[in-house]
Amino acid sequence: MKKWDISQINEWKTDDFPLGAVIPQSGNSCDYATGGWRSDRPERNDDKCTQCLMCWIMCPDSAINVADEKVTTFNLKHCKGCGICAKVCPVDAIDMVPEGCDLPEVK
Amino acid sequence: MPTQKTIAATGNTVVAEAMRQCAPDVMAAYPITPQTTIVEEFAAFVAKGRVHTEYITVESEHSAMSACVGASAAGARVMTATSSQGLALMWEELHIASGMRLPIVMANANRALSAPINIHCDHSDIMGARDTGWVTLFAETAQEAYDNTIMSIRIAEHPDVLLPTMSCLDGFITTHSIDRVQVMDDESVAAFVGEYTPANPLLDLENPVTHGSFAGLGGPFFEFKKAQREAIERSRKVIDEVGAEFAELSGRPFGKIETWGMEDADVAIVVIGSTAGNVRHVARGLRDQGIKAGVVKVRCFRPFPFAEIVEALLGVQAVAVLDRAESFGAEGGPLFLEVRSALYDSEERMPVINYIYGLGGSDVKLELIESVYKDLSDVAAGVEAPAGLVYLGSR
Numbered sequence: 031m032k033k034w035d036i037s038q039i040n041e042w043k044t045d046d047f048p049l050g051a052v053i054p055q056s057g058n059s060c061d062y063a064t065g066g067w068r069s070d071r072p073e074r075n076d077d078k079c080t081q082c083l084m085c086w087i088m089c090p091d092s093a094i095n096v097a098d099e100k101v102t103t104f105n106l107k108h109c110k111g112c113g114i115c116a117k118v119c120p121v122d123a124i125d126m127v128p129e130g131c132d133l134p135e136v137k
Numbered sequence: 138m139p140t141q142k143t144i145a146a147t148g149n150t151v152v153a154e155a156m157r158q159c160a161p162d163v164m165a166a167y168p169i170t171p172q173t174t175i176v177e178e179f180a181a182f183v184a185k186g187r188v189h190t191e192y193i194t195v196e197s198e199h200s201a202m203s204a205c206v207g208a209s210a211a212g213a214r215v216m217t218a219t220s221s222q223g224l225a226l227m228w229e230e231l232h233i234a235s236g237m238r239l240p241i242v243m244a245n246a247n248r249a250l251s252a253p254i255n256i257h258c259d260h261s262d263i264m265g266a267r268d269t270g271w272v273t274l275f276a277e278t279a280q281e282a283y284d285n286t287i288m289s290i291r292i293a294e295h296p297d298v299l300l301p302t303m304s305c306l307d308g309f310i311t312t313h314s315i316d317r318v319q320v321m322d323d324e325s326v327a328a329f330v331g332e333y334t335p336a337n338p339l340l341d342l343e344n345p346v347t348h349g350s351f352a353g354l355g356g357p358f359f360e361f362k363k364a365q366r367e368a369i370e371r372s373r374k375v376i377d378e379v380g381a382e383f384a385e386l387s388g389r390p391f392g393k394i395e396t397w398g399m400e401d402a403d404v405a406i407v408v409i410g411s412t413a414g415n416v417r418h419v420a421r422g423l424r425d426q427g428i429k430a431g432v433v434k435v436r437c438f439r440p441f442p443f444a445e446i447v448e449a450l451l452g453v454q455a456v457a458v459l460d461r462a463e464s465f466g467a468e469g470g471p472l473f474l475e476v477r478s479a480l481y482d483s484e485e486r487m488p489v490i491n492y493i494y495g496l497g498g499s500d501v502k503l504e505l506i507e508s509v510y511k512d513l514s515d516v517a518a519g520v521e522a523p524a525g526l527v528y529l530g531s532r
Binding site: 039042043045048049050051052053055056 | 236237238299336337344345346347348349350360361363364367
């Protein structure tokens with residue numbers, strides 16, 4: 031099935047929108063960059079981290095990137111900065127750092 | 138042509154009968170006077186196997202309309218009925234149903250809103266819901282309540298409309314009085330309403346969709362509201378077409394407004410619901426006394442038939458608008474505001490007087506209606522119109 035294309039949504043006219051604000055396809059929540067809601071960003075200290083993967087288990091937004099069973103980075107496009115990863119980390123390897131002028135591009 | 142039988146029944150009985158004949162997939166039911174016998178009689182149809190409807194008994198009207206929204210989004214043909222405080226409790230879901238473009242059909246037994254506590258007829262409940270985006274039809278008689286209910290399904294589910302539709306009948310006066318009603322055979326009604334094909338059913342597992350999405354934070358909320366406005370504007374034509382088709386089938390004419398004596402009327406009353414019959418009766422008597430009295434009955438309130446109203450009233454010297462609901466602090470009742478606004482752009486602007494009447498079921502005696510026509514005749518003869526609205530028959 032052709033993917034629902036919303037790349038031009040800012041140009042759409044009234045008739046271009048689906049009836050009653052229906053989203054006419056599944057699997058497109060990954061396109062929704064909820065990371066823009068974040069005020070605090072997680073930062074991981076690799077020296078402290080034991081790779082227990084507790085943060086990966088508990089993250090409500092599946093925003094902990096893992097490769098070869100090891101935490102690599104945070105998916106900042108979807109991380110809302112809730113801080114659960116920092117809270118559950120048994121070795122305090124994650125700090126929540128306020129977002130400032132250096133807000134990373136989330137697109 | 139359908140086989141029709143004439144029965145003696147209350148408005149609620151024939152609304153339940155019409156709903157059975159439309160065969161909804163789901164009905165949400167919560168009792169409230171004077172609507173209760175609609176869902177009660179429908180429950181009996183379900184129990185006897187005369188209709189195969191998923192009958193959901195909910196814990197409040199808020200839940201009733203929530204269940205309707207969910208079931209309709211799932212792809213079901215959905216109906217319910219309510220009244221007064223029940224309609225008020227549904228208020229947020231009324232907007233959700235229309236915003237999600239779900240063609241739910243609901244009967245409303247028009248009843249006053251508390252306080253003071255009152256269970257009798259007026260239009261405060263439905264007029265409070267007049268901006269919720271529902272197509273709204275009113276019945277004068279049990280017959281019209283039956284007919285409107287069947288037509289509501291076709292209007293709501295029409296691809297050009299897809300809006301929830303309310304079929305309103307006056308509490309007790311129409312809901313509980315036994316009236317002479319022609320009822321069509323099941324097959325003819327089934328053929329008229331047809332099968333419902335939902336636009337985006339949640340239960341279509343091959344094509345998953347999301348209902349109830351978010352359109353804030355600079356999103357297209359504004360455009361979705363514009364789409365609703367365009368849909369209810371398109372419903373004008375659909376209502377006329379469905380009404381004409383139903384009239385052909387049933388032999389009973391339907392119009393967004395229905396007029397009596399307006400061809401040559403000097404004075405006219407605009408009215409909604411059961412009181413229209415009394416007004417016609419008085420007008421007929423006054424014609425014998427040489428007063429050219431006319432009646433305009435509004436059968437469709439949303440969309441408001443402003444062009445039809447203006448056309449009917451042109452040439453009249455004075456108009457009275459009878460409102461069975463208040464709009465406290467406004468210049469008049471809801472119907473008055475619509476009618477006078479419609480006349481603003483017309484070629485003629487005759488005096489329009491607003492009468493509030495019958496709140497909480499207060500009696501609307503024929504002499505009171507006659508006094509309105511007498512007032513109008515005086516105004517037509519040059520007497521100054523009463524300033525502000527008149528509480529008809531108040532102490």
